[in-house]
Amino acid sequence: MKILPYQPDQSNLAYSVGVTLDRFIKLKQSDFPFASGELSQLLRDIALAAKIVNRETNRAGLANIGGAFGQTNIQGEEQQKLDVIANIRFMRALSKGGEVCAIVSEEEDAVIDLQNNSGKYVVAIDPLDGSSNIDVNISIGTIFSIYRRKTPIGSPITAEDIMQPGNQQVAAGYVLYGSSTMLVYTTGFGVNGFTYENSLGEFFLSHPDIQAPKNGTIYSINEGLEMEWSSGIKSYVFSCKEKRFQSRYIGSLVADFHRNLLKGGIYLYPATSKNPSGKLRLLYEANALAFLIEQAGGKASDGKQRILDIQPESLHQRTPLFIGSQNMVDDAEQMIQCFESEITAISH
Numbered sequence: 001m002k003i004l005p006y007q008p009d010q011s012n013l014a015y016s017v018g019v020t021l022d023r024f025i026k027l028k029q030s031d032f033p034f035a036s037g038e039l040s041q042l043l044r045d046i047a048l049a050a051k052i053v054n055r056e057t058n059r060a061g062l063a064n065i066g067g068a069f070g071q072t073n074i075q076g077e078e079q080q081k082l083d084v085i086a087n088i089r090f091m092r093a094l095s096k097g098g099e100v101c102a103i104v105s106e107e108e109d110a111v112i113d114l115q116n117n118s119g120k121y122v123v124a125i126d127p128l129d130g131s132s133n134i135d136v137n138i139s140i141g142t143i144f145s146i147y148r149r150k151t152p153i154g155s156p157i158t159a160e161d162i163m164q165p166g167n168q169q170v171a172a173g174y175v176l177y178g179s180s181t182m183l184v185y186t187t188g189f190g191v192n193g194f195t196y197e198n199s200l201g202e203f204f205l206s207h208p209d210i211q212a213p214k215n216g217t218i219y220s221i222n223e224g225l226e227m228e229w230s231s232g233i234k235s236y237v238f239s240c241k242e243k244r245f246q247s248r249y250i251g252s253l254v255a256d257f258h259r260n261l262l263k264g265g266i267y268l269y270p271a272t273s274k275n276p277s278g279k280l281r282l283l284y285e286a287n288a289l290a291f292l293i294e295q296a297g298g299k300a301s302d303g304k305q306r307i308l309d310i311q312p313e314s315l316h317q318r319t320p321l322f323i324g325s326q327n328m329v330d331d332a333e334q335m336i337q338c339f340e341s342e343i344t345a346i347s348h
């Protein structure tokens with residue numbers, strides 16, 4: 001009986017499909033000798049729900065799942081059907097998985113206690129990001145943050161478990177439902193992106209160890225709100241125009257963030273009279289993207305402080321957000337603070 005050592009094929013006849021997300025999670029888990037596999041399973045549960053929501057988004061136009069749901073959420077925003085569907089899908093996957101004790105969702109007024117005595121993790125989630133783009137076939141996403149609970153497993157959920165600053169995240173990521181569907185995440189050891197291969201039903205590693213360029217030439221801001229900008233924001237955006245930077249704004253945070261993460265750029269959503277604390281939510285939008293951008297060598301600020309150091313006070317609290325390439329966010333912060341200190345000086 002002949003036994004030969006396996007020789008990987010060199011002919012390139014069958015191209016390598018790459019590393020699946022499952023295998024990657026397993027490989028990365030072995031980096032942590034004391035890992036018990038729960039976080040790995042939780043990431044798999046999120047990936048499964050993402051595959052289902054991906055299918056729903058692909059056929060949103062066909063299957064009468066486009067359009068408004070006919071209710072508003074606690075933020076007073078009209079819920080889209082896909083907001084509600086995505087919320088149901090992620091809730092179900094997270095509750096069935098068994099790793100999670102509580103969920104904070106954009107679409108739920110209160111904390112959802114899964115009454116799971118063995119659940120170690122708290123998840124904050126924006127099930128469907130970019131809702132205004134659902135019906136017009138523009139990229140949308142899902143954003144998630146994962147924390148370890150602070151109180152003993154099995155004890156009642158308390159504010160201590162929920163109101164954790166972003167620097168306590170153990171993992172965070174997003175799913176982008178675009179021309180291709182991608183899942184990008186970090187567990188605090190770099191950022192990796194996976195592309196969904198529909199026909200195989202698998203996410204494959206396509207963007208290993210993503211690094212955000214220190215500088216960029218793209219700025220993303222809703223210019224329709226210019227009348228409400230502070231002079232610091234006006235002067236920063238003007239400086240971008242002077243440098244002939246490109247203005248790119250999709251109106252889906254995940255999609256704008258993803259482009260700027262790969263190409264270099266800055267996304268700005270400042271405070272406005274309509275949203276004096278900014279529009280984006282700290283717990284399930286800003287914190288996750290801030291963890292990712294820092295892991296990729298970029299920066300995230302509210303104009304004054306690091307997003308990840310903000311102590312949350314309410315579930316759906318908003319924050320101004322300046323996020324992207326390190327040097328661009330530094331510049332924006334400097335301009336914002338310089339104008340604000342001038343205004344303070346004048347007012348005294």
Ligand SMILES: O=P(O)(O)OC[C@H]1O[C@](O)(COP(=O)(O)O)[C@@H](O)[C@@H]1O
Pocket residue numbers: 077106126128129130131132222251252253254279
């Ligand atoms: O329409 P505006 O004011 O520019 O706001 C767009 C921003 O609001 C959001 O749609 C808010 O997120 P949701 O769609 O999850 O509510 C972001 O994705 C996007 O960046």
Ligand SMILES: [Mg+2]
Pocket residue numbers: 126128129130253285
């Ligand atoms: Mg959102």
Ligand SMILES: [Mg+2]
Pocket residue numbers: 083106126127128129130131
């Ligand atoms: Mg949303």
